[in-house]
Amino acid sequence: MIDRYRSKAITRKKAAELLGLSERQVTRLKKGIEAEGAAFVINKNTGRTPAHAIPGKTKEAILKIRTEAVFQQSNTHFRELLESDYQIAISYTALRSILKEAGIESPKSKRQRKRGKKRRARREHPGELLQIDATPYEWFGTPLKYALHGAIDDASGKITGLYMTQNECLFGYEEMMRCCCLKFGVPQSVYSDKHTIFRSPKMGKLTVEEEIQGKTVNLTQFGRAMHELGVDIIYANSPEAKGRVERMWQTLQSRLPVELAKRGITTVSAANKFLQEEYIDMFNERFAVEPAGDPIFVPVSTATALDEILCIKVKRKTDKTGVFSFKGKSFQIIKDGKSFSLPKKEISLMINPRIGMRAKYQNFVYSVKRCEPSELPVESQTEKKTSPVKEKRAEAVSPHLKHSSDQWKAIWWFEDYSETLLFLYDLFFSKQQASKQ
Numbered sequence: 001m002i003d004r005y006r007s008k009a010i011t012r013k014k015a016a017e018l019l020g021l022s023e024r025q026v027t028r029l030k031k032g033i034e035a036e037g038a039a040f041v042i043n044k045n046t047g048r049t050p051a052h053a054i055p056g057k058t059k060e061a062i063l064k065i066r067t068e069a070v071f072q073q074s075n076t077h078f079r080e081l082l083e084s085d086y087q088i089a090i091s092y093t094a095l096r097s098i099l100k101e102a103g104i105e106s107p108k109s110k111r112q113r114k115r116g117k118k119r120r121a122r123r124e125h126p127g128e129l130l131q132i133d134a135t136p137y138e139w140f141g142t143p144l145k146y147a148l149h150g151a152i153d154d155a156s157g158k159i160t161g162l163y164m165t166q167n168e169c170l171f172g173y174e175e176m177m178r179c180c181c182l183k184f185g186v187p188q189s190v191y192s193d194k195h196t197i198f199r200s201p202k203m204g205k206l207t208v209e210e211e212i213q214g215k216t217v218n219l220t221q222f223g224r225a226m227h228e229l230g231v232d233i234i235y236a237n238s239p240e241a242k243g244r245v246e247r248m249w250q251t252l253q254s255r256l257p258v259e260l261a262k263r264g265i266t267t268v269s270a271a272n273k274f275l276q277e278e279y280i281d282m283f284n285e286r287f288a289v290e291p292a293g294d295p296i297f298v299p300v301s302t303a304t305a306l307d308e309i310l311c312i313k314v315k316r317k318t319d320k321t322g323v324f325s326f327k328g329k330s331f332q333i334i335k336d337g338k339s340f341s342l343p344k345k346e347i348s349l350m351i352n353p354r355i356g357m358r359a360k361y362q363n364f365v366y367s368v369k370r371c372e373p374s375e376l377p378v379e380s381q382t383e384k385k386t387s388p389v390k391e392k393r394a395e396a397v398s399p400h401l402k403h404s405s406d407q408w409k410a411i412w413w414f415e416d417y418s419e420t421l422l423f424l425y426d427l428f429f430s431k432q433q434a435s436k437q
Helices: 002-006 012-019 023-036 056-068 075-085 092-101 170-183 208-212 221-229 239-262 268-287 303-307 388-402 417-436
Strands: 130-137 146-153 159-165 189-192 232-235 312-317 323-326 329-335 338-340 346-352 356-361 364-371
Touching (some): 002 012, 056 092, 130 170, 130 239, 146 239, 159 170, 170 221, 170 268, 170 303, 221 312, 239 268, 312 323
Antiparallel strands (some): 323 329, 329 338, 329 364, 346 356
């Protein structure tokens, strides 16, 4: 068209209409062609590498890192690792293009959000509501699954506690709450599912006649601990109701195994140390949001108070010599390394793997000692034998834990809480005896 315009076959206005340009641009093109020839219309950047283009060596390095990785990260997480571990700064769009050209798709593709479902608004104050849950997963990249117990603050999206055990259990939730109380404080309420760790299966099943008679359902050990801390428990009717903690698991299952593998962590005890000392802060720095109000966590004075709350408690009564029995075994109270008699008193037994077994009476906490029949006072009753069924169950479970390097951290709870208490005491007592020898 420019040649036809130059030869005056068409007017400048007609050439502009046919080319879809302004008349001024047609004039500029005519002058350029006359001065430089037809090459004037070719873009000067044609065949040149853009100044901001990613070098080929960098692309090769990125693909090599990605293909050699043990865990396949999401593109966002992989971009963060490139910058922090390999000092390769690249935009998300550029990284996605490089991976897509190599046929590598993100394992965590975006899913379209269902319409018509609005997320519940966040609570205003941090500490007002924690969502708690546990999930089994192959955290160490092996087929063996471990349960990670976690709590996330509804207002800020901060993880307040993480603790890993072999299975979902009372001990895992208690240690998770210990982490939360020591690091942030005591929350106002927790939001959980209806697992029997949180809620008695008899709750809501009392008849009208039983309620009139004043019968109540006892709290679970976790419920009792939360009651003593002044924490309310709210029960969710579906996983979607506590969606924040469920989405937290999606993020952790994608990211945490990578962080554990980077540090060569393959045991539960090492994982718990890393979670509490490093990873919670790492996660919160990356994903926490600014809350609407000020925190209302209640500070905890000392860790000792938590030991007396985050444990299993049962009542026992001593005989006239100060000896009490538990699951067919006899025990004595110890004070300053010597036997201490509290005849015919009701005491509270407190047991968890941190403190072993302790006896509490009138705000005083004492150690306890298991007594053999020959060591008992004459007035005390003969030691009762454990039922064969329970002995068989203990023999079936104990060897597995005794051969575990994380036996103190990988404890599950028996269906009968009293059996759990006795097992924990035996474990703690045998450890004490070994240390003395």
